Amino acid sequence: MLLARVEGSLIATRKHRSLNGWRLLICQPMDGAGVPQGGPVVAIDGLGAGLHQPVIVSTDGAAARHAVNDPKSPVRMMVIGIVDEISRGATR
Secondary structure, eight states, X not given: OEEXXXXXEEOOSSOOGGGTTOEEEEEEEBOTTSOBOSSOEXXXXXXXXXXXXXXXXXXXXXXXXXXXXXXXXXXXXXXXXXXXXXXXXXXX
């Protein structure tokens, strides 16, 4: 799983049939402090994440293929949560 920030959406005029009806989001992985980590990834989104929202992205391709109901789909990443708050250095 990745913590990421939604940087935008992707429009594809031609795509695999299993992706029809799914929003495609450009997500920038980041660490807990919000510092970008590596390059952006494309993830399907069925939750309605908004621009610049922090999200949790699953990198489990099997789960993403199950979500689109196609075992041969090229999908690999999927938004599985929208983060409400990130606590940094929380004390008890």
